[in-house]
Amino acid sequence: RSEWERERAAMCRWLNKLPKPVAVFAANDARGRQVLDACLAADLPVPYQVAVLGVNNDELICETSQPPLSSVAVDVEHAGYAAAELLDHLMRGTLREPRLITYQPAGVVRRASTERLPVTDRLVIRALEYIRINAGLNIRVTDVAGHLGVTRRWIEKRFAAELDRSVLDEIKRVRFETVRGLVSQTGLAFTEIAHRCGFTSANHLGIIFKAHFGVTMSAYREQHARS
DNA sequence: TAGAGTAGTGCCCTGATATA
DNA sequence: TATATCAGGGCACTACTCTA
DSSP states (O other): OOOHHHHHHHHHHHHHHSOEEEEEESSHHHHHHHHHHHHHHTTTTTTTTTEEESOOOOOHHHHEEEEEEEOOOHHHHHHHHHHHHHHHHHHOOOOSOOOOOOOOEEEEEEOOOOOOOOOOHHHHHHHHHHHHHHHGTTTTHHHHHHHHHHHHHHHHHHHHHSSSHHHHHHHHHHHHHHHHHHHOOOOOOHHHHHHHTTTSSSHHHHHHHHHHHHHHSHHHHHHHOOO
């Protein structure tokens, strides 16, 4: 077996021993992805029993992980300037004594791996996973129930007992998060965003976007382009 | 073994939402 | 804006489990 397979087996044993729910802070995104891999192998649902946070915000790793990995974004631009300044002092011979340079991280980029959902019911966890993956396909509550092989009435009651919100609320929440991300982080046409997120038209999406966020999609995009 | 409690389901009504 | 569709919740019923 490969070295990683042996290490993953050890990581699975370690993860299984930890009290749940638990959060794991990985030294970097690659390591965070390995933790996610071990959780999958150990049948530990992320983020419901194990939350995982990486460092570096490597978008390729974070966005292609399953679920997407939350990560601490490092302020590399600031670090580069600080290093260049230090190098300049060294080259000029103006550095009197060694000094430690520290700088703040740019922030935490939140993704699904750290979403705060204290859920223990396996059926509800499966429903949440299905919704997270398929919310953009205009799914309905009956689709979620059908996927799980239970009735709508049953999944609704289990949701209410476990999460204090309805199945539909969760579908809407995930859809709006997707819409918000596409509006603020891409230059996609609103028609395309509406299509991708399961809305029949950009007009209709615009109406409910404003009702939900209090601003039009154009204004929201403009605000986030400036910030 | 009978009764109590619980889980699961279907039916139906009301209100909300999507669409033309 | 009217209409169709869907979600949510109450209620009743059945099946199952637990306990005395």
